[in-house]
Structure formats: structure tokens, C-alpha cells
Amino acid sequence: MELKVAGLSKSYKRRKNKEVKAVDGISLEIANGELVSVNGPSGCGKTTLLLMAGGLMSPDSGKVLLGGMDLYALPPEERDRERALRVGFVFQQFYLIPYLTVTENILIPSVGSGTWSLSLRERAMELITRLNLDHRADHKPGELSTGERQRAALARALINKPSVLFADEPTGNLDDDNAEIVLDHIAGYADEGAAVLLVTHDRRVGNRAHRVYRMKEGRFSDN
Numbered sequence: 001m002e003l004k005v006a007g008l009s010k011s012y013k014r015r016k017n018k019e020v021k022a023v024d025g026i027s028l029e030i031a032n033g034e035l036v037s038v039n040g041p042s043g044c045g046k047t048t049l050l051l052m053a054g055g056l057m058s059p060d061s062g063k064v065l066l067g068g069m070d071l072y073a074l075p076p077e078e079r080d081r082e083r084a085l086r087v088g089f090v091f092q093q094f095y096l097i098p099y100l101t102v103t104e105n106i107l108i109p110s111v112g113s114g115t116w117s118l119s120l121r122e123r124a125m126e127l128i129t130r131l132n133l134d135h136r137a138d139h140k141p142g143e144l145s146t147g148e149r150q151r152a153a154l155a156r157a158l159i160n161k162p163s164v165l166f167a168d169e170p171t172g173n174l175d176d177d178n179a180e181i182v183l184d185h186i187a188g189y190a191d192e193g194a195a196v197l198l199v200t201h202d203r204r205v206g207n208r209a210h211r212v213y214r215m216k217e218g219r220f221s222d223n
């Protein structure tokens with residue numbers, strides 16, 4: 001199992017010591033080549049689940065095994081390095097760096113993980129072509145359409161050939177055509193052998209997934 005999440009829980013503190021249980025004991029397994037989608041309304045805990053599963057936020061309890069490795073049992077620096085090497089993220093808001101070009105943005109994770117090399121530059125060019133961004137390679141994010149921005153963010157997520165790809169509402173800001181393109185590439189990446197976890201309230205996404213979970217108030221529900 002490439003990704004295994006067991007009994008994950010997370011609460012946030014609110015004013016007056018009130019707690020919100022954002023994720024409440026979720027377990028999930030994703031094999032290589034599998035696209036799993038978690039659907040549910042805003043506020044049900046999807047982003048919290050994804051951040052924990054992707055190694056970006058420690059759970060209160062539960063485990064995340066990435067390629068068999070217990071992510072939160074690792075010292076933080078080691079966890080960061082493993083995440084940089086093995087995990088890619090796509091977010092609704094793109095999070096491109098505004099003063100870097102598309103090509104430079106795509107290469108950023110290879111700098112962080114120490115995998116930068118000339119062949120990485122070739123891979124960046126290949127992804128740029130695959131995602132139809134050739135005419136935008138030297139442009140800054142501010143000069144791009146939202147669809148182009150998300151395609152650039154997706155290329156960035158794929159530069160290190162991560163074994164697990166996480167996507168949080170990747171089509172949330174996109175028109176139908178670009179949503180289609182981005183979902184095609186995300187599904188295609190699972191076909192190439194990666195484990196993919198997609199969380200969204202967008203129902204267009206469901207039919208691409210090998211499995212769909214419905215999430216409600218921090219848990220998976222039956223319907």
C-alpha cells in the first residue's frame with residue numbers, strides 16, 4: 001500500500017476552549033495506480049485530512065504510512081525531506097511564487113529536495129509541453145489565466161515524480177474546460193502508477209475515481 005492512513009484525528013481549539021473535531025478517526029488505504037476521491041461539504045474536514053495525510057500537519061492521534069514509512073514517527077527534518085521526495089500537492093489557490101517564472105516555479109520542489117539536475121530541467125520542459133504551457137514558460141503567474149496557473153501548479157507537483165499526489169479542490173477556481181484538463185492529468189498520473197488522493201466538494205470529480213468516500217463532520221459516511 002503506497003499510502004495508509006489509520007485512525008487519524010484532529011481537533012482545533014476555538015474561543016473559550018471549545019474544540020472542533022475536524023477529523024474524527026479516519027482510515028484509508030491507497031495502492032499504487034489508484035485514484036481515491038473524498039467528497040463532502042465545506043467544513044467537513046477534507047483539507048485537514050489531506051494536510052495530515054500529506055505530512056504537513058501532525059495529527060492528534062493516528063498514523064500515516066507513506067511507502068510503509070511511519071511519517072510522524074520521523075524527526076521533523078527527515079519527514080520534510082521524505083515529503084519533498086515522495087509527495088506532490090495541488091491546492092485550490094495554486095500558491096505559485098509571484099516573482100518567479102512558470103519554469104522556475106515548476107523547478108522549486110527539486111531545489112527543496114536536493115534533486116535538482118539538468119535532467120530535471122528537461123522534465124520541467126516536458127511537463128510544460130504536456131500541460132500546454134509552452135507559450136507561458138517564461139511568464140510570471142500574474143500574467144497567466146487561472147487555468148494556466150493551476151496547470152503550472154500541477155506541473156510543479158509532478159516535477160519530482162512523487163509516489164503520492166494530493167489534490168485539495170484542484171478544480172475549485174477553474175472553468176469546465178480547465179477542470180477537465182486538470183482532472184485528466186491527475187487521473188493520468190494515477191494511471192502511471194502513483195497513489196492519488198483528491199478531496200473536493202465538486203461532484204464532477206467522482207466518476208474518475210476508483211473509489212469515492214463521502215465525508216461528513218469529520219467521518220466517512222455510508223451514503
Ligand SMILES: Nc1ncnc2c1ncn2[C@@H]1O[C@H](COP(=O)(O)OP(=O)(O)O)[C@@H](O)[C@H]1O
Binds near residue numbers: 012040041042043049
Ligand atoms: N486552523 C484552524 N483553526 C480552527 N478551526 C479550523 C482550522 N482549520 C479548519 N478549522 C475548522 O475545522 C473544520 C474542518 O475544516 P476543513 O478541514 O478546512 O474542512 P473542508 O476542507 O472540508 O472545508 C471546520 O469546522 C473548520 O472551521
Ligand SMILES: [Mg+2]
Binds near residue numbers: 046047048
Ligand atoms: Mg478545504
